[in-house]
Amino acid sequence: MSTLKDYGSFETAWCPGCGNFSILKAVKQALVQCNLAPHDVLFVSGIGQAAKAPHYLHANVFNGLHGRSLPVATGAKLANPHLTVIAESGDGCNYGEGGNHFLAAIRRNIDITLLVHDNRVYGLTKGQASPTSPEGFVSKAQPDGNPSLPFNPVAVATVMQAGFVARGFAGEMAHLTDLICQAIAHKGFSLVDILQPCVSFNRLNTFSWYQEHCRKLENSYDPTNQRGALDVAMMDENRLPIGVIYRNKRPSFKEKAEGSSSERAFGLQPFNQALFEEVLAHYY
Amino acid sequence: MVKRNSSKTICIGGEAGQGLVTIGQLLCKALVRSGYHIVITQSYQSRIRGGHNDFFIRTSVDPVAAPSKTTDLLIALDQASISEHGHLMNRDGLVVLDAILDPETHHALKVPFKDLAGDGFLNIAALTIAGALLGLNESLIQKLISDTFHKKDKAILEENLLVFEKALKWVREAAPAFEGLPPASPKGPRRLMLNGNEAIALGAIAAGVRSGFFYPMTPATSIMLTFIKHARTMGIVFEQAEDEIAAVNMAIGASFCGAPSLVATSGGGFALMAEGISLAAMTETPLVIAVAQRPGPATGLPTRTEQGDLLFVLHSGHGEFPRAIFAPGDVEECFSLTQKAFEISEKSQGPAFVLTDQFLADSYRAVLPFDRIDTKPLQSVAHAPDTKTPYQRYALTPDGLSPRLYPGMSHHLVIADSDEHTEDGHITEDLSIRKKMVEKRLKKTALLLSERIPPSFTGDSHPHVLFICWGSAKGAVEEAAERLRTPSLRTATLHFSQVWPLAPDDFLPVIQSAGVVVSVEGNATGQFAGILQRETGLRLEKQITRYDGLPLTPSYILSAFEKIDEGH
Numbered sequence: 001m002s003t004l005k006d007y008g009s010f011e012t013a014w015c016p017g018c019g020n021f022s023i024l025k026a027v028k029q030a031l032v033q034c035n036l037a038p039h040d041v042l043f044v045s046g047i048g049q050a051a052k053a054p055h056y057l058h059a060n061v062f063n064g065l066h067g068r069s070l071p072v073a074t075g076a077k078l079a080n081p082h083l084t085v086i087a088e089s090g091d092g093c094n095y096g097e098g099g100n101h102f103l104a105a106i107r108r109n110i111d112i113t114l115l116v117h118d119n120r121v122y123g124l125t126k127g128q129a130s131p132t133s134p135e136g137f138v139s140k141a142q143p144d145g146n147p148s149l150p151f152n153p154v155a156v157a158t159v160m161q162a163g164f165v166a167r168g169f170a171g172e173m174a175h176l177t178d179l180i181c182q183a184i185a186h187k188g189f190s191l192v193d194i195l196q197p198c199v200s201f202n203r204l205n206t207f208s209w210y211q212e213h214c215r216k217l218e219n220s221y222d223p224t225n226q227r228g229a230l231d232v233a234m235m236d237e238n239r240l241p242i243g244v245i246y247r248n249k250r251p252s253f254k255e256k257a258e259g260s261s262s263e264r265a266f267g268l269q270p271f272n273q274a275l276f277e278e279v280l281a282h283y284y
Numbered sequence: 285m286v287k288r289n290s291s292k293t294i295c296i297g298g299e300a301g302q303g304l305v306t307i308g309q310l311l312c313k314a315l316v317r318s319g320y321h322i323v324i325t326q327s328y329q330s331r332i333r334g335g336h337n338d339f340f341i342r343t344s345v346d347p348v349a350a351p352s353k354t355t356d357l358l359i360a361l362d363q364a365s366i367s368e369h370g371h372l373m374n375r376d377g378l379v380v381l382d383a384i385l386d387p388e389t390h391h392a393l394k395v396p397f398k399d400l401a402g403d404g405f406l407n408i409a410a411l412t413i414a415g416a417l418l419g420l421n422e423s424l425i426q427k428l429i430s431d432t433f434h435k436k437d438k439a440i441l442e443e444n445l446l447v448f449e450k451a452l453k454w455v456r457e458a459a460p461a462f463e464g465l466p467p468a469s470p471k472g473p474r475r476l477m478l479n480g481n482e483a484i485a486l487g488a489i490a491a492g493v494r495s496g497f498f499y500p501m502t503p504a505t506s507i508m509l510t511f512i513k514h515a516r517t518m519g520i521v522f523e524q525a526e527d528e529i530a531a532v533n534m535a536i537g538a539s540f541c542g543a544p545s546l547v548a549t550s551g552g553g554f555a556l557m558a559e560g561i562s563l564a565a566m567t568e569t570p571l572v573i574a575v576a577q578r579p580g581p582a583t584g585l586p587t588r589t590e591q592g593d594l595l596f597v598l599h600s601g602h603g604e605f606p607r608a609i610f611a612p613g614d615v616e617e618c619f620s621l622t623q624k625a626f627e628i629s630e631k632s633q634g635p636a637f638v639l640t641d642q643f644l645a646d647s648y649r650a651v652l653p654f655d656r657i658d659t660k661p662l663q664s665v666a667h668a669p670d671t672k673t674p675y676q677r678y679a680l681t682p683d684g685l686s687p688r689l690y691p692g693m694s695h696h697l698v699i700a701d702s703d704e705h706t707e708d709g710h711i712t713e714d715l716s717i718r719k720k721m722v723e724k725r726l727k728k729t730a731l732l733l734s735e736r737i738p739p740s741f742t743g744d745s746h747p748h749v750l751f752i753c754w755g756s757a758k759g760a761v762e763e764a765a766e767r768l769r770t771p772s773l774r775t776a777t778l779h780f781s782q783v784w785p786l787a788p789d790d791f792l793p794v795i796q797s798a799g800v801v802v803s804v805e806g807n808a809t810g811q812f813a814g815i816l817q818r819e820t821g822l823r824l825e826k827q828i829t830r831y832d833g834l835p836l837t838p839s840y841i842l843s844a845f846e847k848i849d850e851g852h
C-alpha cells in the first residue's frame with residue numbers, strides 16, 4: 001500500500017493561489033488511490049509552470065523540452081511497458097509547441113496518461129495567448145486581442161476517437177482525483193484536460209468564473225456514444241461540462257503489436273549471437 | 285589494391301520502374317558468389333517512375349573500393365542510357381540494348397528481349413546475358429535464380445528458369461566480341477553482400493540496440509527499413525514517428541529507460557532534431573544518430589551525394605557539450621563504427637553520430653562476415669544494490685560520469701532534467717551548481733579522446749604527395765594515390781574515420797613529413813580542412829572538392845590534382 005507520505009512534499013516555484021497546487025494534490029491522491037508505488041511511475045513533462053509539477057512529488061521524472069513530453073513518454077513506454085507513464089504539462093506545451101505529437105499520440109493509442117494544466121495562457125513566459133486562450137484575449141503580445149479561435153482539446157480528442165477523454169477543474173479536487181485515477185487505469189491513450197485559473201495572467205477565466213461555468217456531467221450521461229460526446233465536448237463557455245466526456249475500448253498500441261517484441265526491449269538482455277547469425281544469413 | 289584498368293565497370297541504365305536495380309542486385313550477387321570484388325554506385329532521380337536511373341557495378345579480381353568514371357559493359361534499357369553514357373564507354377566496351385533501341389555509333393549487341401523474355405522477365409534475360417558476356421559460371425547463375433525465386437510460386441520459378449535457358453542459348457549463338465572478366469576463385473571464404481546503410485543497421489543490432497525511431501528521408505530510410513526487417517527476430521521495438529522532432533525525443537525516452545536507440549535521418553530531418561541532441565547532452569542520455577548526407581541547402585538534391593553536413597553535425601544543438609562523430613569510409617566501417625558509436629554513447633552518456641552519405645548508403649560491397657566486437661551488454665547498471673538513497677542521477681565524480689540507473693528497475697527514483705539541475709536531477713538556478721555541472725559534462729571529452737580512432741595512413745612514408753580525406757571519400761582517394769605513384773613519386777593517404785574529437789598528435793607528424801598536402805572532400809568549401817586548421821593552425825591550401833551531387837572517383841581526383849600541380 002502506498003500512502004500520500006510516500007509522494008513527499010516540496011517547496012514550489014508557483015504563485016500563491018495558483019491552480020497548480022490543487023492539481024498536484026489531486027495527482028498524488030490519485031496515485032495513492034491507484035495503489036502505485038513512486039518507483040513504478042514515470043512522469044514526463046515539458047517546459048512551463050505546469051511542467052515543473054513532477055519535481056514536486058516523489059517518482060521517476062524526465063523533465064524534457066517544451067512541447068516534447070509525449071514523444072519522450074512514448075519511447076519510455078515502448079522501452080518499459082511495466083512503467084505507469086504520465087505526461088504532464090501546460091496547454092501551451094501540449095496544444096501549441098507539441099500539437100502534432102498530441103494528434104499522433106491519440107492515433108497511436110499507446111498506454112500513456114496525459115494531464116494538461118489548461119490555464120489558457122502561456123504562464124511561464126508571462127501572459128501571451130495560448131492555443132486555448134479565448135478569441136479577443138488581450139496581452140502584450142496580442143494588444144488588439146487574440147485574433148485566433150481557441151483550440152478545443154476534448155472535442156478534437158473525441159472526434160479522433162481517443163480512448164479516454166476527460167475534462168476536470170482544479171477547483172473540484174475529489175472529482176479531479178477520480179478522473180486521473182480512471183485515466184491511469186485506462187489501457188490506451190487518455191487525456192485529462194484540467195481547467196485551471198492563472199492568478200497572474202488570466203483575468204478572464206478566474207477561479208470564480210470557472211466555478212460559475214463548470215458543470216459536472218450527470219451519472220446518467222453515456223460517454224461511450226461518440227456523437228453525443230461530441231455535442232457535450234462542444235458545449236459553449238456558458239456550460240463547461242466536466243467529467244469523463246468520451247471513452248471507448250479501442251485496442252491500444254501494445255495490444256495491436258502483441259506478439260512483437262515490446263516485452264523484450266528493455267533490461268539486461270544478453271546479446272543473442274545465434275539470432276544475429278540468422279540475421280547475417282540474409283546477406284549471403 | 286586494384287591495378288590500373290584491371291577492373292571492369294558495368295552500367296545498367298533505364299527508367300525508374302524498369303527493374304534495373306533488380307538486375308543490378310542479382311548481377312552483384314552472382315559476381316560476389318563467383319569470388320569478385322564489387323563497388324556499386326546508384327544514381328537515381330527523386331521520382332517513382334520514369335526519369336533516368338543508373339546502377340554502376342565496378343568489379344575486379346583484386347579488391348576495389350571506388351567507382352570508376354568509364355564503362356565497359358552498358359546494359360541500356362532506354363535510349364537515354366546511350367546518350368548519357370555512350371561517350372564514357374571504354375574503347376573495347378559493348379552496349380547491350382533492346383532490339384528496338386538505337387545503338388548510335390557504338391559497338392552493340394541488339395537483344396530481342398520481347399522474344400526471349402516476353403512481358404515481365406526482362407531482368408532474368410538481362411542478367412543471363414550480362415553473366416555470359418562477363419564469363420560467369422552458368423550453373424552459378426542458374427542457382428542464383430533458383431535461390432531468389434524458390435520461395436515464390438513453383439510455376440514462376442520455372443518460367444524464370446526457362447527464360448534463363450532461352451537467353452543463354454541466344455547469347456551463345458550471338459557470340460559478340462567482348463572480353464569477359466579474368467577468372468576469379470569462388471573458393472575463398474563466403475562473403476556477405478550489403479550496402480552501407482544495411483551495415484549501419486546491422487552494426488546497431490550487433491551493438492545490442494533495442495529500439496529505433498525515424499521519419500522517412502532519403503538516403504537514410506533504408507537504414508531503418510533494414511533495422512525493422514530484423515526487429516522481430518532480435519527483440520527490438522520501433523516506431524515511425526510523426527516527425528523528426530518526435531523521433532529523436534522517442535529515442536531519448538527509450539534510451540532513458542534502458543533500451544538503447546537508433547535514429548537515422550538526413551540533413552533536413554537532422555535540422556529538426558537539433559534541440560533533441562542538446563537534450564540528450566543535458567540529460568546525459570545515450571543517443572546515436574546516423575546522418576546520411578545528401579546535397580543541400582534545404583531539399584537540395586534528394587537522391588544524390590555530398591559530404592556537406594560535417595560542420596552542421598559538429599555544431600548541432602545549442603549549448604556546450606562533448607560529442608563523438610564517426611565517418612565510415614567503407615561498408616565494413618559502417619558496421620564497426622556504428623557499433624563503436626553505441627559503445628561510446630553509452631559509456632559517455634551522451635550523443636554520438638555516424639556520418640555517411642548517399643554514395644556509401646547505396647553502395648553494395650562484398651565483405652567478410654562481420655566480427656562483432658564482443659562488447660559487454662550496453663546496459664550495465666540497471667541494478668545497483670549499493671546505490672545510496674536518494675539516488676543522485678548527476679552525482680559529481682572525478683571523470684564527470686555518474687552511475688546510471690533506469691526508472692522502474694529498482695526502488696530508486698531516477699530524475700532527469702533538461703533544465704540545469706542539482707546532483708539529484710531537480711531544476712535549479714543555483715549558479716555555483718551550474719558551473720560545476722558545465723564542467724562535469726565537459727569532462728567527458730577526456731573519455732571520448734581516450735577511446736578515439738586515429739586516422740589511418742596508407743601508402744609511402746615521407747610522401748611527396750599526401751591526400752587527406754574523411755568518410756566515404758576513402759576508396760577513391762586511396763586509389764588515386766596509388767595510381768599517382770611512380771618509382772620517383774611517393775604518395776600516401778590519411779583517412780579520418782572519426783572526425784571528432786581530434787587529437788593532433790595522432791596525425792600532425794605525418795602531415796609535416798609530407799611534401800605536398802592536398803585535402804579531398806565531397807563538398808564545396810573544404811569543411812574538414814577548416815576543422816583541421818582550427819584545431820592545429822595548419823592551413824591546407826590545396827583542396828580538391830566535388831559538389832555536383834556525384835561521388836568522388838579516382839579519375840576525378842587525378843584530373844583535379846593535375847590542375848593543382850600545374851598551378852604549383
Ligand SMILES: Cc1ncc(C[n+]2csc(CCOP(=O)(O)OP(=O)(O)O)c2C)c(N)n1
Pocket residue numbers: 047048049050051066089090091092093094117119121122123124125130
Ligand atoms: C523551444 C522553446 N520555445 C519557447 C520556450 C519558452 N517557453 C517556456 S514555457 C512556454 C509556455 C508555457 O505555457 P504552458 O505550456 O501553457 O505552461 P504554463 O506556464 O502556462 O503552465 C514557453 C513559450 C521554450 N522553453 N522552448
Ligand SMILES: [Mg+2]
Pocket residue numbers: 048090091092117118119120121122123130
Ligand atoms: Mg498554460
